[in-house]
Amino acid sequence: MNRTYFDKLVAEIGKKGxxxxxxxxxADLAFLIGHMPLFCLRFQGLFVTKEGDYFYVxxxxxxxxxxEVLPNKKVYGWFDGEGFIxxxxxxxxxxxxxxxxxxxxxxxxxxxxxxxxxxxxxxFVSARSLCAEIRIHKTPKEASDMAEVARIxxxxxxxxxxxxxxxxxxxxxxxxxxGHIRKLGADGSAMVASGPNSGYAHYNSNTRRLIKxxxxxxxxxxxxxxxxxxxxxxxxxxxxxxxxxxVYSLVKEAILAAERVIDQGERWIPAIDxxxxxxxxxxxxGKYFTTRLGHGLGYMPHESPDIKxxxxxxxxxxxxxxxxxxxxxxxxxxxxxxxxxxMTPEGRCRILSDALSKDCLIIGQxxx
Amino acid sequence: MNRTYFDKLVAEIGKKGxxxxxxxxxADLAFLIGHMPLFCLRFQGLFVTKEGDYFYVxxxxxxxxxxEVLPNKKVYGWFDGEGFIxxxxxxxxxxxxxxxxxxxxxxxxxxxxxxxxxxxxxxFVSARSLCAEIRIHKTPKEASDMAEVARIxxxxxxxxxxxxxxxxxxxxxxxxxxGHIRKLGADGSAMVASGPNSGYAHYNSNTRRLIKxxxxxxxxxxxxxxxxxxxxxxxxxxxxxxxxxxVYSLVKEAILAAERVIDQGERWIPAIDxxxxxxxxxxxxGKYFTTRLGHGLGYMPHESPDIKxxxxxxxxxxxxxxxxxxxxxxxxxxxxxxxxxxMTPEGRCRILSDALSKDCLIIGQxxx
Numbered sequence: 248m249n250r251t252y253f254d255k256l257v258a259e260i261g262k263k264g265x266x267x268x269x270x271x272x273x274a275d276l277a278f279l280i281g282h283m284p285l286f287c288l289r290f291q292g293l294f295v296t297k298e299g300d301y302f303y304v305x306x307x308x309x310x311x312x313x314x315e316v317l318p319n320k321k322v323y324g325w326f327d328g329e330g331f332i333x334x335x336x337x338x339x340x341x342x343x344x345x346x347x348x349x350x351x352x353x354x355x356x357x358x359x360x361x362x363x364x365x366x367x368x369x370x371f372v373s374a375r376s377l378c379a380e381i382r383i384h385k386t387p388k389e390a391s392d393m394a395e396v397a398r399i400x401x402x403x404x405x406x407x408x409x410x411x412x413x414x415x416x417x418x419x420x421x422x423x424x425x426g427h428i429r430k431l432g433a434d435g436s437a438m439v440a441s442g443p444n445s446g447y448a449h450y451n452s453n454t455r456r457l458i459k460x461x462x463x464x465x466x467x468x469x470x471x472x473x474x475x476x477x478x479x480x481x482x483x484x485x486x487x488x489x490x491x492x493x494v495y496s497l498v499k500e501a502i503l504a505a506e507r508v509i510d511q512g513e514r515w516i517p518a519i520d521x522x523x524x525x526x527x528x529x530x531x532x533g534k535y536f537t538t539r540l541g542h543g544l545g546y547m548p549h550e551s552p553d554i555k556x557x558x559x560x561x562x563x564x565x566x567x568x569x570x571x572x573x574x575x576x577x578x579x580x581x582x583x584x585x586x587x588x589x590m591t592p593e594g595r596c597r598i599l600s601d602a603l604s605k606d607c608l609i610i611g612q613x614x615x
Numbered sequence: 616m617n618r619t620y621f622d623k624l625v626a627e628i629g630k631k632g633x634x635x636x637x638x639x640x641x642a643d644l645a646f647l648i649g650h651m652p653l654f655c656l657r658f659q660g661l662f663v664t665k666e667g668d669y670f671y672v673x674x675x676x677x678x679x680x681x682x683e684v685l686p687n688k689k690v691y692g693w694f695d696g697e698g699f700i701x702x703x704x705x706x707x708x709x710x711x712x713x714x715x716x717x718x719x720x721x722x723x724x725x726x727x728x729x730x731x732x733x734x735x736x737x738x739f740v741s742a743r744s745l746c747a748e749i750r751i752h753k754t755p756k757e758a759s760d761m762a763e764v765a766r767i768x769x770x771x772x773x774x775x776x777x778x779x780x781x782x783x784x785x786x787x788x789x790x791x792x793x794g795h796i797r798k799l800g801a802d803g804s805a806m807v808a809s810g811p812n813s814g815y816a817h818y819n820s821n822t823r824r825l826i827k828x829x830x831x832x833x834x835x836x837x838x839x840x841x842x843x844x845x846x847x848x849x850x851x852x853x854x855x856x857x858x859x860x861x862v863y864s865l866v867k868e869a870i871l872a873a874e875r876v877i878d879q880g881e882r883w884i885p886a887i888d889x890x891x892x893x894x895x896x897x898x899x900x901g902k903y904f905t906t907r908l909g910h911g912l913g914y915m916p917h918e919s920p921d922i923k924x925x926x927x928x929x930x931x932x933x934x935x936x937x938x939x940x941x942x943x944x945x946x947x948x949x950x951x952x953x954x955x956x957x958m959t960p961e962g963r964c965r966i967l968s969d970a971l972s973k974d975c976l977i978i979g980q981x982x983x
Contacts, residue, residue: 285817285819287917288721288743288917307905307906308816308817308905308906309817311815311945312815312817326905327905327906327907327921327923328888328892328907328923328924328925329924329925330925351725351726351729352726353656353724353726354724355724355725355726356721356722356723356724356725357719357723357724357725357727357728357739357741358719358720358721358723358741358742358743359725360725360728360729361719361728361739361740361741362741365741371725371729372729373725373726373729373730373733374726375656375726447679447680448676449653449676449677449680451653520696537675537676537694537695538675538676538695539695539696549655549656553695555695555696556696556697557696557697557698577679
């Protein structure tokens with residue numbers, strides 16, 4: 248049990264006016280209890296009360312395993328032949344939670360909740376971000392690990408760039424990059440989207456072969472001491488067309504605009520999204536910038552705070568996040584540039600990926 | 616779009632008294648539309664109405680991709696900066712679904728549903744098994760493919776048995792078996808649990824090394840023409856203790872008891888569960904038989920009907936399922952024997968895995 252974060256979670260449950268929280272197997276649960284049980288369609292999850300008590304409900308298949316994991320060994324096992332309702336109701340009664348308000352984490356399944364609601368008087372509310380909220384302010388140790396992993400990531404990409412050539416498959420480039428990350432002492436994964444594939448913000452198949460003139464978008468993450476980096480750079484292979492140049496310039500201007508307003512003291516998240524989005528809209532490509540501007544980062548690749556126009560909060564010391572404007576023209580090409588950054592204890596913004604240039608780069612040339 | 620099964624789904628929605636069904640990305644969705652979009656935490660899903668109309672709601676990231684996939688191209692894309700509520704509400708209004716009852720499939724996330732309910736007048740109900748219900752009666756073609764895949768699976772295990780030896784890792788045995796499956800023209804996966812690991816019904820790490828005296832439990836599935844087999848056999852390595860012999864006999868008696876009552880005409884599912892469970896209870900190991908007796912099988916490894924005491928329905932022609940009694944003593948050892956079977960159009964039960972003996976077998980002996 249990660250006691251520090253468990254205590255933060257308990258405090259947050261109370262602050263949000265809930266009586267308890269239900270966390271189903273997920274990265275959030277594994278972070279908290281240090282274990283990831285197999286999660287089939289059978290109901291299971293950790294209930295944490297606002298008083299700091301906790302218990303686990305699961306099928307008998309998983310009950311012994313969870314008793315080993317949880318310090319207080321409070322596990323309510325249910326049997327296939329009976330279903331999960333009775334054991335869950337008993338657990339909620341034992342902890343005075345009947346009639347109370349329970350927040351649900353992002354991995355809880357809707358049909359389980361509907362079946363519980365039919366039989367038990369409980370008010371469920373969405374608490375999708377609460378597990379992320381407790382990790383939102385990075386400690387000095389977490390911050391320095393994030394700086395280190397971003398340094399490793401930047402170095403790995405620098406070593407990869409000279410090896411990218413026409414004729415390689417996206418998968419080859421991915422493996423070269425992941426290899427460099429490993430040699431530098433971290434774990435990593437990478438998405439390489441070339442040519443028309445770069446026009447899809449969520450492309451992730453890595454099966455195409457690179458040819459001259461391709462846009463090559465590389466989005467990759469590294470993990471070191473549990474902390475993550477998340478960086479994207481986009482290159483052009485051997486040559487660059489006028490439209491590629493225009494689009495790249497706009498995306499670069501957009502990320503610089505966001506970084507500039509933060510540097511000048513802007514802390515309101517919607518205004519940061521606006522600063523970048525305005526550049527792309529004014530350049531005539533607004534409808535191709537289909538995503539939020541960025542997202543929180545830390546132990547998991549997508550944490551709080553989201554950097555988007557409807558997240559009306561302010562950047563605070565310790566928050567870590569990415570800024571990643573992009574222009575995606577499906578089946579044509581796309582450009583994304585992504586930096587990761589953190590707010591220092593003094594409230595300044597430090598760009599963790601600034602060892603990597605954001606200048607337009609033509610790669611893979613014979614005499615390079 | 617799999618039109619045959621789509622039409623069955625539409626009929627089933629009406630029969631269940633629902634106005635529509637929401638199916639999130641999952642094996643169920645992929646089966647229906649032939650495509651599996653990436654499913655991050657952003658809300659998305661296919662709505663199917665009881666009139667046979669359908670539409671998809673997803674983030675702009677996935678909207679173009681889904682328009683390519685869906686014949687009617689009705690896709691409502693939502694933007695990160697706004698959230699998913701407005702687009703979903705618009706879609707529901709356009710299809711007259713405000714105030715109506717919508718069933719949710721097993722992959723729908725609870726927090727999404729809670730957020731929708733806060734803003735839109737909709738009654739959601741659990742429809743966890745509805746997608747499985749439409750596949751519950753196998754066609755003659757599906758039935759013959761299931762017979763063929765069980766034949767391949769049985770042959771693959773027969774070829775594997777003589778190769779199992781002390782000193783191999785569980786993972787080695789797994790790879791030998793999967794190799795034989797592939798050589799026989801099918802795809803496969805296998806779980807090998809040896810010694811104390813066999814005492815966990817859900818064990819799946821495959822990292823232990825086999826030693827003399829081990830119980831070796833092998834649970835494996837093959838796929839052929841889209842249809843699956845699911846079979847388990849348990850062996851003893853080089854020697855067998857008295858307790859292993861006793862437990863094996865009980866499990867074997869239990870599966871034979873279930874198969875006997877079906878053969879004698881029993882069609883009520885709870886009675887079949889009881890027939891097997893009674894044997895193990897009377898043998899004094901009832902508390903170690905922690906699972907349901909079996910589950911439906913077909914396109915997916917767990918379909919309808921569940922074979923368990925609280926599934927109060929009857930076996931019907933075309934239903935395919937497994938029977939898998941087991942005794943699991945954590946950290947000591949466990950035994951499971953699993954057959955897969957199908958009800959013929961004439962209403963007889965055909966055991967598809969009967970080429971594999973259920974007799975107690977000591978393997979890995981030097982002179983074997």
